[in-house]
Amino acid sequence: MAQKKKYKIALIGNPNTGKTSLFNKLTGLHKKIGNYPGITVNRVTGHFTLDDGTAIELIDLPGTYSLHPTSKDEEVVLKELLINREGIDGVLVVADVNNLKRNLILLKEIQDLGFPVMLAINMCDEMQKKGIKIDVDKLSELLQIPVILVSAKKSKANGQKSGKGRIHEMKEMIPQMFKKPSKRYFENYGLTGTNIDFIKPLYPDEPLYKLWLLYTEQDKFGNELQTKYPAISDLPFDRNLIKRLLQKEVIKRYKDINRILKETYHIDKSQATGLTERIDRVLLHKVWGIFIFIFIMFSVFQAIYSWATIPMDWIDVSFSQLNAYLKTVLPDNQLTALLTEGVISGIAGVLIFVPQITLLFLFISLLEEMGYMSRVVFLMDRFMQPFGLSGKSVVPLLSGTACAVPAIMSARTIENSKERLISMLVTPFMTCSARLPVYTIIIALVIPQKDMAGFINLQGLVLFALYFLGFSSALLLAFGLNKIIKSKYKRYFILEMPEYKPPIAKNVFITVWDHVKAFVFGAGKIIVAFSIILWFLATHGGEKFQNAGNNFTQYQESGHLNLESYKLEHSYLGQMGKTIEPVIKPLGYDWKIGIALLTSFAAREVFVSTLSTIYSVGNTDDDQGLRDRMANEKNHLTGKKTFTFATGISLLLFYAFAMQCFSTLATLRNETKTWKWPVIVFFYMTGLAYLSAVAAYQLLK
Amino acid sequence: MKLKDLKKHQKAVIVNCQEKQLPLKLMEMGCVDGVEVTLINKAPLGTPLYFIIGDSRIALGKEIVNEIDVEPVKNGAEKKV
Numbered sequence: 001m002a003q004k005k006k007y008k009i010a011l012i013g014n015p016n017t018g019k020t021s022l023f024n025k026l027t028g029l030h031k032k033i034g035n036y037p038g039i040t041v042n043r044v045t046g047h048f049t050l051d052d053g054t055a056i057e058l059i060d061l062p063g064t065y066s067l068h069p070t071s072k073d074e075e076v077v078l079k080e081l082l083i084n085r086e087g088i089d090g091v092l093v094v095a096d097v098n099n100l101k102r103n104l105i106l107l108k109e110i111q112d113l114g115f116p117v118m119l120a121i122n123m124c125d126e127m128q129k130k131g132i133k134i135d136v137d138k139l140s141e142l143l144q145i146p147v148i149l150v151s152a153k154k155s156k157a158n159g160q161k162s163g164k165g166r167i168h169e170m171k172e173m174i175p176q177m178f179k180k181p182s183k184r185y186f187e188n189y190g191l192t193g194t195n196i197d198f199i200k201p202l203y204p205d206e207p208l209y210k211l212w213l214l215y216t217e218q219d220k221f222g223n224e225l226q227t228k229y230p231a232i233s234d235l236p237f238d239r240n241l242i243k244r245l246l247q248k249e250v251i252k253r254y255k256d257i258n259r260i261l262k263e264t265y266h267i268d269k270s271q272a273t274g275l276t277e278r279i280d281r282v283l284l285h286k287v288w289g290i291f292i293f294i295f296i297m298f299s300v301f302q303a304i305y306s307w308a309t310i311p312m313d314w315i316d317v318s319f320s321q322l323n324a325y326l327k328t329v330l331p332d333n334q335l336t337a338l339l340t341e342g343v344i345s346g347i348a349g350v351l352i353f354v355p356q357i358t359l360l361f362l363f364i365s366l367l368e369e370m371g372y373m374s375r376v377v378f379l380m381d382r383f384m385q386p387f388g389l390s391g392k393s394v395v396p397l398l399s400g401t402a403c404a405v406p407a408i409m410s411a412r413t414i415e416n417s418k419e420r421l422i423s424m425l426v427t428p429f430m431t432c433s434a435r436l437p438v439y440t441i442i443i444a445l446v447i448p449q450k451d452m453a454g455f456i457n458l459q460g461l462v463l464f465a466l467y468f469l470g471f472s473s474a475l476l477l478a479f480g481l482n483k484i485i486k487s488k489y490k491r492y493f494i495l496e497m498p499e500y501k502p503p504i505a506k507n508v509f510i511t512v513w514d515h516v517k518a519f520v521f522g523a524g525k526i527i528v529a530f531s532i533i534l535w536f537l538a539t540h541g542g543e544k545f546q547n548a549g550n551n552f553t554q555y556q557e558s559g560h561l562n563l564e565s566y567k568l569e570h571s572y573l574g575q576m577g578k579t580i581e582p583v584i585k586p587l588g589y590d591w592k593i594g595i596a597l598l599t600s601f602a603a604r605e606v607f608v609s610t611l612s613t614i615y616s617v618g619n620t621d622d623d624q625g626l627r628d629r630m631a632n633e634k635n636h637l638t639g640k641k642t643f644t645f646a647t648g649i650s651l652l653l654f655y656a657f658a659m660q661c662f663s664t665l666a667t668l669r670n671e672t673k674t675w676k677w678p679v680i681v682f683f684y685m686t687g688l689a690y691l692s693a694v695a696a697y698q699l700l701k
Numbered sequence: 702m703k704l705k706d707l708k709k710h711q712k713a714v715i716v717n718c719q720e721k722q723l724p725l726k727l728m729e730m731g732c733v734d735g736v737e738v739t740l741i742n743k744a745p746l747g748t749p750l751y752f753i754i755g756d757s758r759i760a761l762g763k764e765i766v767n768e769i770d771v772e773p774v775k776n777g778a779e780k781k782v
Contacts, residue, residue, distance in 0.1 A: 065726060065729050065730055066725075066726070066729040068725050068726070068729070070724075070726050098756060099731075099756050099757055100756075101731060101755065101756060102729070102730060102731045102755075102756070102757060105729055240722075243722070243725065246725050247719060247725065247728060250725065250728045250729055250733070251719065251728075251733060254733055276758065277741055277753075277758075280741065280742055280751070281742070284742045284744070284751065286743075286745045287745075289745065290745055374760075378744055378749055378751060378760050379744060379745060381744065381748075381749055381762065382744055382745070382746035382747065382748055382749070383746065391749075490764065491762075491764065492724050492762055492764050492765055493748075493749050493760070493761060493762025493763075493764070493765070494724065494726055494727055494730065494759065494760075494761060494762070494765065495749070495759065495760040495761075496730070496757060496758065496759055496760075497751060497758040497759065497760055498758075499758075
């Protein structure tokens, strides 16, 4: 007893069982989020210690209905248990009291893999209300594993039963799963006379069910199967026969479970309140349901744009003050300039979007937690289908209005690989928050501040039109891709409709945190890196650049208002702008806008600060100053004003379509595991941007 | 009778589900022969349909509700009350 033990336990359960809540309850904030090799599904682990000093490491795996995965998230569970299983000592299965039968299918599958298993039946606080009775001791005896009733929701409130939702008891029970030898049932299912007979002798030491899963799900493992289990990957594979066997297996398992539950689980159906069904009658109503959905979305966006401006202004001001302060205290040299203009400006450019992204994911995860997102999927599926999208594509498309990076990642829950791919490829068209500052300044410049029909603000209307343009282009591209991309699998729609419930603050907080982190560290590091490179290109240059300081009158002669702007023209970046000038001339742009287009590759909103520097507006916070300066700017190619209505519309279209975000491309690469799609998206979007901008300028000038 | 033909709040029992080439996930979610289904709601454009199947609330798309056979339960609901 004296020696300290360590166990590594995997936490597995169906979606909507409160598995993550339970994980959070068990581990508190002692958790670590990493990545699975090759894919970017979060690998969350946490730690806690038992009363006798035993250390437990808990791994939270994505929710899954079975070990036959239908989505990228679910594949993680299978791979973790089959290929990477060395580390895992046992499995804690979380089940939902309302759905015990279905949850036990997964439990039985895991048992057959030879793992010691413990069952935690969650949401036990709802049992009385729903007329459910469970004979825990008998269930434990029949399943041959430790079983406990817990509640991740109730802490102290419902104290009459056993204090803190029995979380502590549950922890202490974990070592019991190692006391009895683990039982396997699959061998007795009588699925003999089939392929299973060939598999068993190949690796006699492994549990048969593990070999069976490796064989039936072999397309999920790729090279790993060939190197670790070559004999299995060489076997012939008859998809239809295997499917029949898998169905037989499920039936066998249900029979088993029905027998067990008959003795242990009793439900008095007259106690059911049907509250969820009654709410659904309103929220899923043919007409009202759609209205309510639109109203909720409208309120969410309204809230985001009115609330986020406050912290955004605060971030903006704090960082420019920090930079101003650093410039006064640090020596005036290259290093200080790199720190302030490159690094800190880059970080500020990332953080400025955090308020909007936080708020959007706050609302999305609140709706998800309460069970409403599944209803959105239900309502929207049929509308999205003609475009090759699923109802589940609504989440990435909505998230895309904040930032495409977490949005593309959220497409992982889409089972059908074709629908998932199309969702990811069209999400970058959605108007993300980095486009807004560009839209704002150009609209203010070229669209008159006028009311249409007495009450519709024309500038607001144009902004709305740009959002609509983004959304409709996404749908249109999806429609085209749907015709081109071939699908291996037939599309089908199966969706669980979870019970409505009040959101758990901690879960919402953690989801928001995960998404914001994905943005800050995923997109953020690329944005900062680009800012530094661009800073270098803008502050270094050839001979003329280096001699700029010596010849004080030169810059005034060449029409520059100050040295800064003269230096920028002769920097490497300025030279690049001039190089691309012939290409962007048909769009109505000169090399100055060309520089801004190039710097936009760090993040689109850098367009604004670049123009401020080029047009020698000292204070970048002062939009009015920049706007006045831009209004008077003359294009040296035409001799006319640069920012006419035609150039403005051309720029708006260019920013609406162009793929100017390297972070998005990198995320696409991560999610599709190939550069093929990011490259296609880049050329498609940028090509469309170029053509539409040319057309707009040439028609309107 | 197919699953798609159910009327709102009508009860039925799933039959012949095993012989069909249906997604395995459907069976894993509890949609097997002999299980009781009730139609709760239809989406605005007709599908998906939203059922209570056994103990679960599940929405199913057109391609599935067109396939699954059911036998309506006659007056089953009245007896229980």
